[in-house]
Amino acid sequence: MIFDQTPGNVGEYHVELSAQGLDNIEKALGTNYAYPQVAADVTTKGTLTINQGEATVTLNSGDSKTYDAKQTLPSGLNLNKYNVTYDATVYSADGEAQTLKLTADDLQIVGNATNVGTYQVKLSQAGQEKLKQLTGNNGANYKWTFKTTANYIVTAATADAKLNGSNQKTFDGTAVTTAQVNSNGQILVHFTFPGSTTESTYALQDGDYIWNAGSAPVNAGTYTITLNKQSILAHLQDALKKQVNGNVTISADDLGGQASFTITPKAITDITISGSDQSKTYNGKSADLDVNGLKITANGTITNTPLVNPGITASDFTWYDAAGKRLDGVPTDAGTYQAHLNANTLVVLQKANPNYKLNISSKAKFTWDATLTIEFEDTQEGNKQVGQTITKSGVAGSTVDNLDLKLPENYELAPDQELPTSYTFGKALSQNLYIKLVHKTAIVDPTDSATNPTKDESWFKKNDLVKDVTRTINYEGLSEEQLAQISEDQKK
Known part of the structure; x- marks a missing residue:
């Protein structure tokens, strides 16, 4: 035919x-x-x-990936994981059996395969036309039915969450709060996941973290914060849902990191280590600073957190004279001095008060008074002391303007001696003033009561100044021989 x-x-x-x-x-x-x-x-x-044949073409199998924040395109599909099956062999016009060798252009992903989910993969229009052309007649030799069982699955990625950052506050006597931890926005939980940025963070809430000190610190120092994994996990999961729409999961094993919080010492001013100005009158012993009278005061301390005295002793001070010159030891002359805390003691004092930054003025004023001994001496009786010793005290160079000395009764100043009314102290710690006296004399007339101190006529007798004397005179006349020797003129 x-x-x-x-x-x-x-x-x-x-x-x-x-x-x-x-x-x-x-x-x-x-x-x-x-x-x-x-x-x-x-x-x-x-x-x-x-007649037109019938062909049902099915795309099978599938591929998957972990969420990477990127849209998967057909070019990103693993073609080896997809195949095409036919319910009957299809032929070209010359009778040769045909199969479609897939390329990326032959496939189509239904939807935007970015977020977690299952996406259908089917033959693209280009793929369908390609297969039709393999059978000739522009594909009209068959009635085509295209099906797919192929999927592309995007699974959730795993995020890491690391706490880091630092913050600080000045000591205020109260425990650190979560608001203070977050105050500068530096202490944050940073997420790492596909598509994360520097903004992928979470701010701590109460209960999310643990202090290495066991509880929120109060005192100055640097402290470490770590995550309370069991408490914070649900919060982090919620945060990730909001940030990446459920494309990322996280578990307690994915948490880590730490942050630091520093409580800096509070700077306080006008710190003074002193007491009431001290003075001592020389008593034969060396100068000694009374540290029990010293107080440590300052402006700006926190209520219920006073400055602590670490046990300052007198040996912790160095002596200086009024002009600021350092002395080799305790003062030996009368005068006004300052006692300054030694440098090592200042360090100890700072360590004893770690909550404060101290700017210390450590001066204690000390006055070392000389002792003046005033005595009256009887020069007529071997300079024997008369009356009680009078003492005065004062610093070198100071003057007692009113000695108010009174001569002992029945004494008067010795010749060339004056009764001083004032005294200026020298440097010597022990000073003496001797006032020379002689007995006071007075002319009295026993027959004139006005000349005695009491105007009492009997005063003379009471004080053994007059006595009644009885004198007996026995007269014996001259002998004749004696009378003969007297001239007539003498006898007259």
């Missing part, structure tokens, strides 16, 4: 008897029949109809 065109695609084809066909008929039927001389004499033609 001869076709008017080569059959292959869907359609009707005309069939004519060929010369070979005519010969074959004659041979088969024999000479009992009359046959056309040539095949062309057979005018009746047959028709070959090729």
